[in-house]
Amino acid sequence: MRLDLFLKATRLIKRRTLAKEVCDAGCATINGRPAKAGDSVKPGDSIVLDLARRRVEARVLALPPKQPGKTDMSAYLDILKVEEKERDF
Helix, strand or coil: CEHHHHHHHCCCCCCHHHHHHHHHCCCEEECCEECCCCCECCCCCEEEEECCCEEEEEEECCCCCCCCCHHHHHHHEEEEEEEECCCCC
């Protein structure tokens, strides 16, 4: 499954276009290497998203169907760490 589709299906990012933009900006890594939106995701992969307000580390447990239910996320994704970033004004 493509990374941008996986991020949308697991609700780590709400829209596929936003997931693609995050990947194109270099804010996503798979197993420690920079990832593009079209890169394949498979069970066992480690994903890190370095977003504007937080950093999320997760492990892929299984590939979800295109539109899984909201309560099914724990079957597909294990959130390892979420770090909130300080906001500088």
